[in-house]
Amino acid sequence: MLYIVVGNVLNYKTWAIYHNKITVSRNVEGIMLAANRCSWAFFGTVVHSASRDEPLVILSNTLCLVKDGRISQLKSGITESEARQQASASGDNTEILVLRRRQFLMPGFIDTHIHAAQYENVGLGYHLQLLDWLKQYTYPAEKKFADVGYAAKVYDKVVRKTLRNGTTTACYFATIHTDSTLVLAEKMDQYGQRGYIGKVNMDDPDYCFDDYCEDTQTSLSETRRFVTEMIKRYGDQGLLTPCITPRFALSCTPEAMSGLADIAKKFGNLPIQTHMSENKNEIKTVLEKFEDEAVTEYIQVYENAGLLTEKTILAHCVHSNDVELGIINKHRCGISHCPNSNTSLSSGDMNVKHALDLKVKIGLGELTFIRTILRSLLKQ
Numbered sequence: 001m002l003y004i005v006v007g008n009v010l011n012y013k014t015w016a017i018y019h020n021k022i023t024v025s026r027n028v029e030g031i032m033l034a035a036n037r038c039s040w041a042f043f044g045t046v047v048h049s050a051s052r053d054e055p056l057v058i059l060s061n062t063l064c065l066v067k068d069g070r071i072s073q074l075k076s077g078i079t080e081s082e083a084r085q086q087a088s089a090s091g092d093n094t095e096i097l098v099l100r101r102r103q104f105l106m107p108g109f110i111d112t113h114i115h116a117a118q119y120e121n122v123g124l125g126y127h128l129q130l131l132d133w134l135k136q137y138t139y140p141a142e143k144k145f146a147d148v149g150y151a152a153k154v155y156d157k158v159v160r161k162t163l164r165n166g167t168t169t170a171c172y173f174a175t176i177h178t179d180s181t182l183v184l185a186e187k188m189d190q191y192g193q194r195g196y197i198g199k200v201n202m203d204d205p206d207y208c209f210d211d212y213c214e215d216t217q218t219s220l221s222e223t224r225r226f227v228t229e230m231i232k233r234y235g236d237q238g239l240l241t242p243c244i245t246p247r248f249a250l251s252c253t254p255e256a257m258s259g260l261a262d263i264a265k266k267f268g269n270l271p272i273q274t275h276m277s278e279n280k281n282e283i284k285t286v287l288e289k290f291e292d293e294a295v296t297e298y299i300q301v302y303e304n305a306g307l308l309t310e311k312t313i314l315a316h317c318v319h320s321n322d323v324e325l326g327i328i329n330k331h332r333c334g335i336s337h338c339p340n341s342n343t344s345l346s347s348g349d350m351n352v353k354h355a356l357d358l359k360v361k362i363g364l365g366e367l368t369f370i371r372t373i374l375r376s377l378l379k380q
Helices: 080-089 118-121 130-146 148-164 178-192 216-234 254-266 278-288 298-305 321-330 338-345 352-357 369-380
Strands: 002-006 015-018 021-024 039-048 057-067 072-077 095-096 104-106 109-115 168-171 194-198 239-241 273-276 312-316 334-337 361-364
Touching: 039 080, 057 080, 057 104, 080 095, 109 118, 109 148, 109 312, 109 334, 109 361, 118 130, 118 148, 118 168, 130 148, 130 278, 148 168, 148 178, 178 194, 178 216, 178 239, 216 239, 216 254, 216 298, 254 273, 254 298, 273 298, 298 312, 298 321, 352 361
Parallel strands: 039 095, 039 104, 109 168, 168 194, 194 239, 273 312, 312 334, 334 361
Antiparallel strands: 002 015, 002 104, 015 021, 039 057, 057 072
């Protein structure tokens, strides 16, 4: 996906291009601005980076041609007149958008960890640490998503907000409610956002909240229903991908986690997402829960269940030691680093550089942090 960012810190716009849709995400009523147009051309400054080991690339006076949702041509060092001629010559009634002085074109952000259902709770309970925060704020908030109508209102806000902040691809945790999770997918499809979507699994009553819990068989059968419906609606190679989502080791039984791993395999190696080693008290409690299985490291719970694959995203990993990082590398999993959450809930500071030095795959999570990056860019 592509984004144009207008360089006014307090009043910027973004355009996302994907599958013949142009999204003006500041004015979501215009979200389908050009759904009937297959080709677009942009002329101005393009900013991108090929990898973390390479410097930021800034291309001035650049023509970017987009055809059927893909970049078909990128040519720098030409005049506006030349760009218009080339855009016209490309055919397909191509319209050219000339960027203003403080605008630039850039790849959309990829947010590797978002709890869509926690949107209404942003900023609440940060005087607590993780486990108490979940029980007092998060689980009660997520119970409301049993109401599909309520889910539709919140998820509409979530998708619009993340697009407005430049996130064109997102990896979402929803809730345990299958139908409401499908509503999140509908909103992403409506506004053209790409992503992974997870129906959350929680079947261990000892570590859940009141009746915000499933029995094991319901958790697995509803996950199969969710995955089947997602593939039916959106295909298995489209914008939207179902993601197997055991919340974390405390909220799931070994039977549920093993069953979820089987579902991921059955449907063609689906992506998997969960949490790990976010908080010291969480780690202690996990090791106590699984002490009969001779578990000495948090990650072994997931390894024993078969949940670690090259498509597994482990959120936080603030306190992961070299043993855990080695197992992550062995299975080619990735880590979603969430600095804003880690700070807000006093979870700690992950040694990101050390993990990168060990060649661990790391992405960024959290809407708020992405917005901070945007504001920093626009101030320069």
